[in-house]
Amino acid sequence: MTPAEFAQVFKLTPQEAIAYLQARDLLTTTDDWYELWQDEHAAQFTVSRLARADLLKTIRDAITRSVDGELSRRDWMRDIKRALVDAGWWGEKTITGKDGEQRTTTFDARRLKLIYDTNTRTAYAAGQWERIQRTKTAFPYLRYITMGDEKVRASHRSLHNLVLPVDDPFWDYYLPPNGWRCRCRVVAVSQRDYERGMAPDGSKLKKAAPDVQMREWVDRRTGEIRQVPIGVDPGFGYNAGKAAARAAALADLIRSKTR
Known part of the structure; x- marks a missing residue:
């Protein structure tokens, strides 16, 4: 591709x-x-x-x-x-x-x-998260989508067709990619399609937010114990779009103080 x-x-x-x-x-x-x-x-x-x-x-x-x-x-x-x-x-x-x-x-x-x-x-x-934030008035939900083949991990397959509000805390941990070679993605969903309750292929939407459960992962370099979401590879359990926004805000702050 x-x-x-x-x-x-x-x-x-x-x-x-x-x-x-x-x-x-x-x-x-x-x-x-x-x-x-x-x-x-x-x-x-x-x-x-x-x-x-x-x-x-x-x-x-x-x-x-x-x-x-x-x-x-x-x-x-x-x-x-x-x-x-x-x-x-x-x-x-x-x-x-x-x-x-x-x-x-x-x-x-x-x-x-x-x-x-x-x-x-x-x-x-x-980049998609930036657009999602710009259009969330018209598309206030996100739907989790897998590739639907035999390569999809069971933990990711269970999230297929999960639809939650854009600002639900779930997306702080599970915004794809959720691991090495993960091909999952999200698409924006309108209020009308959310209420309709079906994906474009006719399959039923899942609207109940799952609990975000953590497991311990040990950093071999420092010995530090980190908490990572279950079903997500260590290092991937974060929202790259929000991270980019935080980095940009910090860079702007540094520039403003060095002028």
Whole structure:
């Protein structure tokens, strides 16, 4: 699926998604993916164990170009593979972490797909949330949708056709993507369609908000115990759109105090 096709599926022009990616202008090297936690991704860009700021910039800029329609995912993977090969980062590589420990990392086609899909889907989710807020008077509800195939996780399948108000706290934890390679999404729903009680395919809407239940997850780097929503991969249990808004507000505050 090309970025343009992905945007069409989500009924979203890419401008908001591009703005989200451009705002992630702090390039951060990390040893593990969980060193940046949830909201921190709204202002920072990282690829775990890629200890080269110039390559991080190349990857981020190419993702932005792809979301803007210049590159398909295949084009992006071709260009980034070439950049990694030229820099000696393709395949398996041993690096020295910030703690002095040796770590192994691998850059291959599977890894590139994961990097691309995670970053583009989060960007579209953040951009879509901006639009959702602008149009919530006309479309005051959101409906959770899965791809409906055998790859959908059971915990996500149970949320299919769940419809809740835009500002329900549920979306603070379960706004897709809700994990690595998650393909779930939300669509806006009008009051009329909510009262009708059926999805476009005739299936029944679920209107009862499920309890947000948490489980403990241990940060292996710090030993800190974090609370993550059940059914959501660690690090994904947040609203990327709200995180982007908070990051933008903080950036504006900093700029106002440094003038």
